[in-house]
Amino acid sequence: MNIYTRMIIVLTSIGLISGAFLAGVGTLTKNRIALNKQREINEAIMTVVSGAQISSKIYEERDLAVYKVNNEENELLGYAVYAGGVGFQDKIYLMFGVNPEITRIYSLTVLEQKETPGLGAKITSEKDFLQFWKNRDCTKEITLHKPAVNSPEQLSPSEVNIITGATISSEAVVNIVNLALEKIRALKNEGKL
């Protein structure tokens, strides 16, 4: 057989067999991967809106999704907002819960981040960062409190604590939240929520 024909036949066969094999693997794992993602979102909703039982996605755009959250008696508890934006090294994706009037943030959790380990990555730490996001007044813009304080009582209602050594990451989270709040308020006024 001509060497060129052989090269073409061998490479094509390897490619075809690999492709078929991967298609199989992809089909087998696809559902599970989607399920993982869904479970992560559901867990986050439960964390940011306490008492959440039923949630449904009511709005989605790039880097923003809004979930309507109801309790067992089907009363509206508020909204869980999934938002993403630029962090220090890569995009940060987070979720926070707000009341139905969008005047109060219940709490916040970070879903995805690639900030510096030990510094910016503290945005996922309850003790260093997340505890200061509980019950914030969001009628005004959320602002950062500098320098860092030790307990949430030392902050005014619309302030959150900064992480020492990770100003950019802290600011990034605040910006993502403020931007998302602005957007969902606009959506609310348009009657889309």
Next chain:
Amino acid sequence: MAEKTISNEFTKGLWSENPIFRQLLGLCPTLAVTNAVVNGLAMGAATTFVLLFSSIVISSIKKLIPNQVRIASFIVVIATFVTVADRFLAAFFPDISKALGPYVPLIVVNCIILGRQEAFSSKNPVFRSIIDALGMGIGFTISLLILSSIREILGNGTFFGIPLTGAWFKPWLIMILPPGAFFTLGLLMGIFKYLDKKRK
């Protein structure tokens, strides 16, 4: 080179031809993912899996592959198994998959794997290739474990996420940042070299 015994074929990956400390191959994932032991272990396991199955396939079909397209064929086979490993981690170990980020797909370009196919599997029978792949894979995994243990304990005060040190210990942040990886790797390489010299 004289014909090696099967046990030699295995142990060379652990010490005399250790992929990280002796061949200095695959350093990019080595430096990048060894900030926690669990990441090091997952990376080692994923690489070993890809190496083992690629070696089996390549050594079985080596006679069919024309010399001119051998590298392309190797890469397609390797990429296939890397994708399998990537999907598997994403489906069953989502947290680890997230922590390793782009480094799982990047196993494709890990020189250890292509290097073993070119230097070993394409010239040796299947059984020997399996032994070689296991030796190299385990050697790589152990090296990652040593590196990540040192970095996690010093940089975070934990081992496998379990706190080891009391509150008195201030973690050396630099150890889990990139410079810590270079320092640790350099020192370990020196120690390896020293021990090797002493052995001779």
